[in-house]
Amino acid sequence: MGKVLSYGELLLRICPDAEGSWLKENGLPFYVGGAELNVAxxxxxxxxxxxxxTxxxxxxxxKQxxxxxxxLKIDTSAIQFQGDRIGLYYLHKGKDLKNSGVIYDRAHSSFAEIKLNTINWDEVLKDVSWFHFSAICPALSQAAADLCEEVLKEASARNISISIDLNYRAKLWQYGKQPGEVLPALAKYCTLIMGNLWAAERxxxxxxxxxLVEEDQKKAYLEQAKTTSEELMKQYPKCTAVANTFRFDVGKGIRYYTTLYTEGKLNVSTEYTAEAIVDKVGSGDCYMAGLIYGFYKELPAAEVLEFATAAAFSKLFVESDATNIKADEVKEKVKNYVNEAVSF
Structure with missing residues (x-):
């Protein structure tokens, strides 16, 4: 097997506290991230x-x-040096990127303004067997969306496995297109589609x-996951697996489980619950990485799902954008959070 290439914008996450103490202390915590870098x-x-x-x-x-x-032992040889700025975003610590308080400062970033037909894809995709990107990439600009399609064509022509995370960031879609007008043309190249029911809809x-939401029953969510997965595979014939996450806020805590549909079967993960967590950012990226890890290692579908779910849940207790929990530690970290009362 070759390399897994993650494609996306490197970001700096700036974390002002909700009370405004950063002004008095003259300091702002920050993290290096970006959805695809978290996966890598x-x-x-x-x-x-x-x-x-990137x-x-x-x-x-x-250069720093x-x-x-x-x-981090990530191959950076494909990184392009061009343009004028690094993308930023601002978010209170512990909050989710879907939170309305997130502030993006990514316009005219180096990544958003890469021009078509300027990248040597033969060189970038050399020795790559898996290509990963997210729906955040085409949300930045028309140029970024066009470049996504360019590289996906190149990767698909080389029979490289392709995964997409259907991250929806409403504040990023500001160039006159809605995601439903852009993503179908990109999803047709993908072999693994990950997201949730509502991201697939939008x-x-x-x-x-x-x-479905008003009913709020796990059985109904699982039935919809199967229906959505089957429809995605019907519409996108290259797709061989569909994963869906279910993450519900419970007070200051979380209830979490996921599904993986492949080879005609809906696999349902263990369900985890926690009364309090540390940081929501990057949990979905860790889940995506877990799926890629499992498929890369050619594990059975049920094992792929359990590892990815445990990895994502364990990330909720890590204060940074990316996980620092090693593969052989993942399941140990979450064993005390299994919701024994739930079985499907």
Missing amino acids: TALALWEVPSAYF ALPDNFMS LVEYVDE MLNIPVREG
Whole structure:
């Protein structure tokens, strides 16, 4: 097997506290991240050959960031140095990126403004057997969406496995297109589609049954997961697996389980619950990395799902954008959070 190449924008997450103490203390905590870098970081930690494609301005700060990524044992040879700025976003610590308080500062970033027909894809995709990107990439600009399609065509032509995370970030879709107008043309290249029922509805136009949320029953959610997965495979013939996450806030805690549909069967994960967590950012990225890890290792579908789910849940207790929990520690970290009362 070759490398797993994660494709997306490197970001700095700036974390002002809700009370405004950062002004008095003259300091702002920050984390290095970006959805796809979080995936690459987890895979490298789990000893899967991991590479990363992004674009950064050619300056001393970018070089420091690349050195940081190198230290994570991620292949940075595909990183492009061009443009003028690194993308930023601001988010209170512990909050989710879906939170309305998130502030993006990513316009005209180096990654968002890569031009078509300027990248040597033969070089970038050399020795790559898996290509991963997220729906955040085409949300940035029309140019970014066009470049996604360009690289997906190249990867597909080389028979590289392709995965997409259907991350929906409402505040990013500001260039006149809705995700349902853009993502179907990209999803047709994908062999693994991950997201949730509502992301598939918004981005790939797969309807969710009316009244499902109001009903709020696990059995109904699982039935919809099967229906959505089957419809995705019907519409996108290259797709061989569909994963859905179910994450519900319970007070200050979380209830979490996931599904993986492949080879005509809906696999349902263990359900986990916690009364309190540390950081929601990056949990979905860790789940995506877990899926890639399992398929890369050619594990049975049920094992792929259980590892990915446990990895994602364990990330909720890590205060950074990417996980720092090794593969052989993942299941041990979550064993005390299994919801024994639930079985399906």
